[in-house]
Amino acid sequence: MTLHILFTKDGIPGWIGAAPREGSEPVDGLSIEFLAGHRRTAKGNWVARVIPEPVPPTPEEIAxxxxAGYAAALEARDLALREALAAEADPQFFRWQRGEAEKEDWLAMVARVKARFPKPDRP
Structure with missing residues (x-):
């Protein structure tokens, strides 16, 4: 089977496909598994690639x-809380301001909305 390959400047197969693509070269008799583990030298020889082991994250990176996850969760919670307060508690506030409701009704609505959106736990 002929595979078409685009090589990186280091000779590593960067793209492998069954159909030709602009800049690709046809290669016969090599499997995708072989290509994934090898690179081609400037002279056209195939050599095994050393694929480095992934470096585990440091404690500082984990922290x-x-x-960052906590900050994103807090931001999402704050946005949802503001939208819910605007949709549910603000109308109650304006009814209280017009004398059509009690202040306690508005405060109870605010408390109910805030109870639905607790702050995320800090890591």
Whole structure:
């Protein structure tokens, strides 16, 4: 089977397909598994690629990712809370301002809305 390959400047197969593509080269008799583990030298020889082991994240990186997740969750919660307060509690506030409702009704509505959107737990 002929595969068509686009190589990176380092000779690593960057794109592999069954149909030709602009800049691709046809290669016969090599499997995708072989291509994934090898690179082609400037002289056209195939050599095994050393695929580095992934480096585990440092404790600082883990903490920073957790903090970023908390900040995103807090921002999403704040946005949802503001939208819910505007849709549900603000009309009650204006009824109270016009004398059509009690202040306690508005405060109870605010408390109910806030109870639906608790703050996320800090990591």
């Amino acid at each position: 920073a990712e957790a903090e």
